[in-house]
Amino acid sequence: MLYLDKVSYTYSPGTAMAMPALHEVSLEIPDGQFIGIIGHTGSGKSTLIQHLNGLVKPTGGVIYYNGRDIWDEDFSRKELRTKVGLVFQYPEHQLFETTVVKDVEFGPRNMKLENLEVQLRTFEALKTVGISDELYDASPFDLSGGQKRRVAIAGVLAMKPEVLVLDEPTAGLDPAGRDEILEAIFRIKRERNITVILVSHSMEDVARFVDRIIVMEHGSVKYDGSPKEVFRNYKELEEIGLAAPDVTYLTAMLRERGVGLPDVATTVEEAADMIERYCKH
């Protein structure tokens, strides 16, 4: 479990370029949750997630992992990074090895695992993200955009993290590549039952998968709740440059026009269900 207690962060503190990025963010992230973080560019999402595995040291506040302060002197942040796997934006830009397998092995090898264990984890991770075995010995630079990204995700997954954080995993991909990535993430969640934190711009993606949404605005948490609780505030979300899924607008509009739906919907399936039940009534 991750716990953030009033975490603040300022870039280049004490100079003319000082820029506050996070302001007293407090969060509790229990095991096994599927969380979506949304927010406008510069709202502090990316800075926030870099705190979760100790890549960035907060300028204020404390972060606890399973009850221990991660910036304690005897706390191993190197080990933490294998427990909290962080997939950066455009992770394919970090590929460097000559073959797909070797690149995925990089993480587990850094953990100094047995050779057999490394290979096992590598193949498992590649299978989970849906990379077929004829690509194992290909150069990662020869793959398509979506494939590269899945290999990069496998590279983090092979460390068997307990928390997987993904920063905009679908950015810059075509619809087919996007679906592949989202499917892979959903499969990871289902097969391993780990905590997954998804940073995204796409409200549809977020609404479809997650149990909980955190909305960031100017470095603080604006909303934190289930998709329905958060998207019910679609008007306020619009004011900070975000939007709810299209079906939320549709159901809200229907309700305004006097169609007696019980609530706004956040997924297409849910909306269809509601409307069907209303029509039968």
Add this chain to the structure above:
Amino acid sequence: MLRDITIGQYYPSGSVLHRLDPRVKLFWTLLYIVSMFVFNTFLGYVVAGVTLIVLIKISRVPFKFMVKGLKAVWMLLIFTLVLNLFMTSGEVIWQWKFLKLTREGIRTAVFMGLRLFFLIIGSSLMTLTTTPNQLTDGLETGLRGLKKIKVPVHELAMMMSIALRFIPILLEETDKIMKAQAARGADFDEGKFKDRVKALVPIFVPLFVSAFRRANDLAMAMEARCYRGDVNRTRMNPLKYKQIDRIAYLLQFVYLAVLICADKLLAPLLTKVLPML
């Protein structure tokens, strides 16, 4: 970690120095560097030092920030100091085996160190108060005359501004790649020398790939807009001298005059009174 490199970095504090015409600052820097080799007496150092301190105060760039940039040249400074300390012949005041410390050695070492220090701080003062774009603009306009002898001034300035523009981007990229690999358990500051060199491969390969990708994208974008550069190109903000720039030019010559007077006229007089200097 990489954000600590301050050489060539701009520090926006909106001072008078920031508003000066870049040509003035370029000339100032050149003059200051040249002046470093003009004087040789204690008084000369005082004049140059005081001028620098006044300029730093005017620039409103924190001194701490500048000294951080010295980290990169720390080794050079120490090397110069040590070499001068022990390699200058003269009156020996301390000896250990082959190492001889001479009075002249100490004097040269201190003065050489100061000179280097002034040089570095002086030129970083220019880059800290001038954006890379202004700098290349200043260079291009300042060297316009060379076009007559077929020096591709504009192209050179363009190359320079692209290179300068890419420094922060590549630094940021390096920072990001290092973080990404650290998130995969990479370790950059532990282990034997061999391991540390090996640890650089996961950084440099993606960095080179991204540098080439960016270069390609930029070339493509320039091509797509039919970039032709130099000929018939007008500027949105042509460089124009203002009153303040003229004063700055004047002050440069005042500085030089004071320096030469102090060094060549005043110092010999002072030496008679205080022979140890």
